[in-house]
Amino acid sequence: MAAETSKGTATQQNILAGAHQLFTERGYHGTSMRMIAQQAGIALGGIYNHFPNKESLFLAVLLAHHPYYALLPVLQASQGETLEEYIRDAAIRMVSDPQDRFEFTKLLFIELVEFRGQHLPQLFQMVFPDVLEKVGRYAQDHRARLRPIPTVSLIRAFIGLFFSYTITDMLIARQLPAEMKDNAVDHMIDIYLHGILKE
């Protein structure tokens, strides 16, 4: 018998993957446990060997797709000689994969609407204090280049850049002629950068 990984059994992974896909496609209440079972290739009752109920399955999906796992490597891999180049590179990486952006955003929407944000404090406490401290130190090192904006607002605007681009993408991108979308990412990053940098 193969040793189980820390990620759980293959069946558990199938359930999580099927649930993730269905939740993001149809919402929480729009997805039934029977659909998830079928997607995972098992019978309905089988799910309950791995998760006690539907909500705990959603929470497991949410935690498995915590933006921290996607964002940390992005920020660490980002390069750039100057502050400006570093931020631009990080922003481009952050918005580079459309499918990832849409999936994460929809999962968050479900949490905000169908769970009234109940699970957010848990997600928030996992990473925000750490991020705040690191960005704060980084901003302090580069304060000569930055306009006088509190660290929290720098972070909010950077996170906001993600949603700004992703949601307007969802709202209008499919409906705009292609030439109007060219370089839209670059322009929006550009606005953010000129907004926070001196000179």
Next chain:
Amino acid sequence: MAAETSKGTATQQNILAGAHQLFTERGYHGTSMRMIAQQAGIALGGIYNHFPNKESLFLAVLLAHHPYYALLPVLQASQGETLEEYIRDAAIRMVSDPQDRFEFTKLLFIELVEFRGQHLPQLFQMVFPDVLEKVGRYAQDHRARLRPIPTVSLIRAFIGLFFSYTITDMLIARQLPAEMKDNAVDHMIDIYLHGILKE
């Protein structure tokens, strides 16, 4: 018998108001027609005298709360001698009412997740071409003050400012100490303005 207004009968308004509240609180599939009937003070069957089914009721709610109705007076009432003052005033008005922002945003989330954005083209076509043309003319008149950014990106970033502020508000505002939230709106508008203006 009193004449019916163009907004529909009182009962129809009660149904719309109850549906709006419940949808934004619990999502589409998380809200039952029975809950809506109770909220509107009538029996389940009574709803079907006004709306043929649940989805058409949701669509009616969505159209009744089209951001166009909220946004147009905001933009027309905005004041300011200079371009900068006008945009700042409009932005402040746009984000001034937290309840309006949350309700509209949640309704949009429901549409994006539970209806896969099916109804968006309809909403979009109602206003975007008009907005694009007006902002384009306005930007042309003030091009000496604006950095060279396509009109579409100016609009996307301005709409994005709304979501940037509102979603980070939903995500972190409830969990931050008060002094970290002070003037957050002003800073985010400030970043946008410095991002699009010359000098």
Next chain:
DNA sequence: CCTACCGATCGGTAGG
């Protein structure tokens, strides 16, 4: 991990 089942609730309708 599956089969077969539970009570509850769903959207919608007939008839008045």
Next chain:
DNA sequence: CCTACCGATCGGTAGG
């Protein structure tokens, strides 16, 4: 606009 009902489907479980 209400009462009483329809078939379908829901989350969850007992028992193997």
